[in-house]
Amino acid sequence: MxxxxxxxxxxxxxxxxxxxxxxxxxxxxxxxxxxxxxxxxxxxxxxxxxxxxxxxxxxxxxxxxxxxxxxxxxxxxxxxxxxxxxxxxxxxxxxxxxxxxxxxxxxxxxxxxxxxxxxxxxxxxxASSVVEYNGDDTSYVSKCLNGASFDEIHSTLPTQDILVLLPSYDAVCKLEPNLDEIKKCSGRGLIVTAVATSEFDFCSRFFCPKFGINEDPVCGSAHCALAVYWSRKLGKSHLIAYQASARSGVLYLDVDEEKSTVVLxxxxxxxxxxxxxx
CATH class of the missing domain: 3.10.310.10 (Diaminopimelate Epimerase; Chain A, domain 1)
Incomplete structure (x- = not known):
């Protein structure tokens, strides 16, 4: 049959x-x-x-x-x-x-x-939680970024992604990460983010080679953490996000921390x- x-x-x-x-x-x-x-x-x-x-x-x-x-x-x-x-x-x-x-x-x-x-x-x-980076030092993150400069490091829960704030939109777009180093991370992958252009509140990229995804073109689950992070940083609950991968994508986000939800x-x-x- x-x-x-x-x-x-x-x-x-x-x-x-x-x-x-x-x-x-x-x-x-x-x-x-x-x-x-x-x-x-x-x-x-x-x-x-x-x-x-x-x-x-x-x-x-x-x-x-x-x-x-x-x-x-x-x-x-x-x-x-x-x-x-x-x-x-x-x-x-x-x-x-x-x-x-x-x-x-x-x-x-x-x-x-x-x-x-x-x-x-x-x-x-x-909604995901954004907490203090739990690594022993920052040298591993620097290796993941191939030596690119960064401003902040955090971890996300429950995915245990490394979330890194870069100095600028251009820095996010031009980053050439070390995928072999990212594969060694204890969690899922690496998120990089920065303030975006006037059209968007922030931009990001997400790398997850250990799951067979060198760069995820647009990652909704990563934005469950990014939305929380930028909502606190910018003091607003409604956000427009741009994922700066080669394919690119746009997400409209609303954060309700009291209910622990993110609307995408x-x-x-x-x-x-x-x-x-x-």
Whole structure:
């Protein structure tokens, strides 16, 4: 008996233009697949994230995220891509709200009408904590930055990313990090950030080579920490962020520290659709 094909789309998240933002493969499962198969498919797509949806009931879905090398507990851009997929193809019973059961708990996404029949996706994510850097000294961070100057170092929880404040927007854009050193970090990866141009509140880049992602084009989960950090630093709860990767991306953020939540908003564009045949 032939195996049922698995429907998929590749969706660029946190952008309004094709081939920008962060691409994610979104696969809709009609039957259970084992973890080995899920990881093999993610490795085949070889994108920063491949996610898998399974309908639970109505507008509630199970959602799992895989990099080319492992499953992760939270991914912002692939959640936005999954939401865009469900809303665009009318696959959820509710036209403007879906709910996901994930390793990070229940996450919700809403469809927010925009201009010219387009729409934003609004995600409610748990806020990350930004704490004092827990390293013994700063020489390791300097090695990660290939000797580039920096102003502050922090750690994020629960991901244990190293968050580094650089002197300027240009310093973020021009950074050439040492990926071999970043692979040695005890946590997930390295975030660099700085104040941005007048159009945006701040900019950032994120490097995660130990998860098979040398540079994540636009990282939603990193912004769960960045939003908290810059909200405190700038004294404002609504922020517009620019991820300064080669593909680039824009995120609209709202921080509610009392409720420990970060609301992320962004657009997405479907660029491919097809079937996994095996």
């Amino acid at each position: 032939a195996k049922a094909a698995v429907r998929y789309c590749v969706i660029d998240a946190f952008t309004d233009s094709a081939f920008k933002g962060n691409p994610a493969a979104v696969c809709l499962l009609e039957e259970e697949k084992d973890d080995e198969w899920l990881q093999a498919v993610a490795r085949e797509f070889n994108l920063s994230e491949t996610c898998f949806l399974t309908r639970l009931n109505g507008s509630r879905f199970a959602l799992r995220w895989f990099t080319p090398t492992r499953e992760v507990e939270l991914c912002g851009h692939a959640t936005l891509a999954a939401s865009h997929f469900l809303f665009s193809y009318g696959l959820a019973e509710e036209s403007d709200r879906v709910e996901f059961s994930t390793l990070s708990g229940t996450l919700t996404a809403r469809r927010i009408p925009s201009n010219n029949d387009r729409f934003l996706i609004q995600l409610h994510f748990p 908003r962004g657009e997405a564009v479907t660029v491919m659709e097809g079937s996994v045949l095996v």
